[in-house]
Each structure stands twice: as structure tokens, then as C-alpha cells.
Amino acid sequence: MSEIVGNLDEDALIEAFFAPLAPDLSDDVATIEPSHGRRLLITTDALLEKVHFLRDSRADWVGQKAVRANVSDIVADGGRPRWLTLTLGLPNDLPVSWVAGFARGLAQACSSLNVRLIGGDTTCTHSDIFISVTAIGEVDQVGRVTRSGALPGHLLAVTGYLGESGIGLDMVLGKNDDPRVDRESWMARHFIPPFRGSFSWRAADFHFLSAMMDLSDGLVQDLPRLCRASGVGAEVDLEAIPVSRGARELGLTAREAVTRGEDFELLMAFDPEHQESLRQLAHLHEVPFTRIGRVVAGKGVRFLEDGLEVEGIGKGWRHFGTSGI
Numbered sequence: 001m002s003e004i005v006g007n008l009d010e011d012a013l014i015e016a017f018f019a020p021l022a023p024d025l026s027d028d029v030a031t032i033e034p035s036h037g038r039r040l041l042i043t044t045d046a047l048l049e050k051v052h053f054l055r056d057s058r059a060d061w062v063g064q065k066a067v068r069a070n071v072s073d074i075v076a077d078g079g080r081p082r083w084l085t086l087t088l089g090l091p092n093d094l095p096v097s098w099v100a101g102f103a104r105g106l107a108q109a110c111s112s113l114n115v116r117l118i119g120g121d122t123t124c125t126h127s128d129i130f131i132s133v134t135a136i137g138e139v140d141q142v143g144r145v146t147r148s149g150a151l152p153g154h155l156l157a158v159t160g161y162l163g164e165s166g167i168g169l170d171m172v173l174g175k176n177d178d179p180r181v182d183r184e185s186w187m188a189r190h191f192i193p194p195f196r197g198s199f200s201w202r203a204a205d206f207h208f209l210s211a212m213m214d215l216s217d218g219l220v221q222d223l224p225r226l227c228r229a230s231g232v233g234a235e236v237d238l239e240a241i242p243v244s245r246g247a248r249e250l251g252l253t254a255r256e257a258v259t260r261g262e263d264f265e266l267l268m269a270f271d272p273e274h275q276e277s278l279r280q281l282a283h284l285h286e287v288p289f290t291r292i293g294r295v296v297a298g299k300g301v302r303f304l305e306d307g308l309e310v311e312g313i314g315k316g317w318r319h320f321g322t323s324g325i
């Protein structure tokens with residue numbers, strides 16, 4: 001029988017799996033030294049078993065997702081992610097091999113995104129796995145891009161292709177068992193979200209963007225947040241929504257793509273004069289960049305098809321009540 005977490009104590013778990021990823025876990029606290037003249041950016045995201053992942057999914061992918069989903073929020077402000085803390089609640093019956101896999105995925109993400117684990121907490125739970133990551137990044141105050149600077153007349157664009165993470169999630173949840181489909185790569189698309197750092201940093205440094213956020217709950221839910229923060233409305237052309245060929249072949253429509261969450265792509269608003277420069281920058285960084293609509297005066301977001309408003313589009317992800325997914 002494989003070893004379970006309940007046979008180890010917390011010091012042994014930390015020593016075996018997390019100390020090797022961190023510069024020093026010997027003290028009560030961690031210290032960080034921000035670069036001169038930069039501001040710190042801090043963001044926290046929890047990942048819960050049955051809500052964000054299933055126990056039988058690959059643990060290294062869960063580790064990747066825990067890091068990348070957090071780092072995405074730093075990148076969405078034009079910031080450079082640098083440090084992470086990790087809080088874990090683990091049930092006694094969890095195989096130690098799960099923790100090993102999780103730590104491996106965490107290490108892979110940390111090394112490819114250039115962030116360091118600096119501390120955390122490990123406890124037991126009486127039911128599901130609980131993970132919370134806090135990411136700390138840095139930004140030049142002048143290079144920071146918040147959600148609140150969009151103005152009427154500005155354009156809206158997104159990176160990447162929308163709805164792909166949702167297709168991977170369908171495979172995870174056993175909703176798509178078509179044998180012709182490469183399930184592994186769609187599930188990887190769900191668990192290993194993109195990192196848009198180099199594009200975001202350049203776009204922010206050149207002051208091309210007036211507002212930015214990452215898409216975690218679906219465009220239909222996230223764009224209104226950006227609009228509320230900016231005190232504006234928006235129109236989105238559904239025919240412009242980037243849906244990849246592979247996703248279309250699996251039946252994904254633009255209407256669905258805007259309601260699926262966890263794409264962790266960037267949603268940006270910008271003055272039309274920067275459109276061409278942004279396109280070139282995206283091309284340089286090999287990031288798909290698609291203009292999807294515009295910012296308008298007033299309130300609310302309208303989704304259009306052939307210029308006509310589409311009613312009854314889905315809701316996007318909601319933690320409470322009934323979700324649109």
C-alpha cells in the first residue's frame with residue numbers, strides 16, 4: 001500500500017517537498033527585498049478539491065495551476081511575479097505521492113515563470129484538499145495597468161483563444177469521451193494556463209494600455225468588472241471572439257467561449273492609436289491578439305452579432321448559486 005500523508009508529520013512533509021523549492025524555510029517568517037523604486041503587488045487565490053480540481057487529476061498539473069492562476073493576476077497589472085507563499089490543507093488519507101507530484105508541478109511552474117516559494121503553512125483537513133497561493137510581484141508605479149482606466153472610444157482586445165480551458169475541463173469532468181479527441185492535451189490546456197508576462201510588461205512599459213485584467217470567470221462576467229471599475233460600458237462583437245480551429249471542431253461557439261472560465265488570458269482596453277503597435281508587440285511575443293469590441297459611454301456590456309444585441313447569453317462561472325457552466 002502506498003504511503004499516506006497521515007504517516008508523516010508536517011515537518012517531514014515540508015522538508016521533503018517544499019524546502020527544496022525555497023531559499024530558506026527555517027524561520028518563523030519570510031523576508032523579501034523589493035527592487036528599488038518598485039511597488040509590491042499582492043494577490044491570493046485558493047484552489048479547492050471538487051471546486052477547482054478533482055483528486056484523481058494529475059497532481060503536478062494541479063501544482064502548475066496553483067502557481068499560474070495566481071501569477072496571472074500579477075501579469076494582468078503589468079507586474080513581474082517574484083515570490084509565492086503556499087498554504088496547504090491535506091487529508092490524512094492522501095497518498096504522499098500526490099504531494100510529491102504537486103510539488104513537482106509547483107517547481108516546474110516556479111522555474112519557468114521565475115518565481116520563488118518563500119513560505120507557507122501546512123495543516124490537515126478532515127475532507128478535501130485545500131490549496132491557497134499568495135503571489136507577490138513588483139511593478140513600476142508608472143507601468144502599472146489597473147482595471148479602471150478605460151475610456152469611451154477605446155478598443156478592447158484579448159490574448160489567446162477563449163473557451164479552451166473549458167473544453168479541457170469537460171474532459172476532466174468526463175463530459176466528453178470522444179475517442180478521436182486528444183484528451184491529454186486539452187486537459188493540459190486547462191491545468192497549465194498561459195503566461196503572458198513578456199507581452200504584458202512591454203505593453204505596460206510603453207503605456208499602450210488604459211486598462212487590463214485577466215479572464216478567470218469568463219468574458220461575460222469579467223468584462224463588466226473592468227467596465228464598472230472604469231465607469232464605462234462596452235460592446236463586444238461575438239463574431240470577433242477568437243475561437244481556435246480545434247475548439248470549433250469540438251463544437252465550441254463564440255457564445256459559449258465567452259461564458260467559460262479559467263482561460264487566464266488578458267483582456268485589454270487601449271486608445272485606438274496604439275492598436276497597430278500592440279498587434280506588432282503581440283506578434284513579436286507570439287501571442288495571439290484579437291480585437292473584440294469597444295468601450296462606450298454609459299453602463300453595461302452588450303454582446304452583438306451582426307450588429308444586433310444577443311439576449312440570454314450564459315452567465316460565466318459563479319461560485320455561489322447556480323453556475324452557467
Ligand SMILES: Nc1ncnc2c1ncn2[C@@H]1O[C@H](COP(=O)(O)OP(=O)(O)OP(=O)(O)O)[C@@H](O)[C@H]1O
Pocket residue numbers: 043044045073216217
Ligand atoms: N475574502 C476577501 N477578503 C478581502 N478581499 C477579498 C476577498 N475576496 C476577494 N477580495 C478582493 O476582491 C477583489 C476581487 O477578487 P476576485 O477574486 O474576484 O479577483 P481575481 O483574483 O482577479 O479573480 P479570480 O479569483 O477569479 O482569479 C480583489 O481585490 C481581492 O483581493
Ligand SMILES: Cc1ncc(C[n+]2csc(CCOP(=O)(O)O)c2C)c(N)n1
Pocket residue numbers: 045046050051052053054169216217260261262317325
Ligand atoms: C472540478 C472542477 N469543477 C469546476 C471547475 C470550473 N471552475 C472552477 S472555479 C472557476 C472560475 C475561477 O475560479 P476563481 O474565481 O476561484 O479563481 C471555474 C471555471 C473546475 N476547474 N474544476
Ligand SMILES: [Mg+2]
Pocket residue numbers: 072073076213214215216
Ligand atoms: Mg484576476
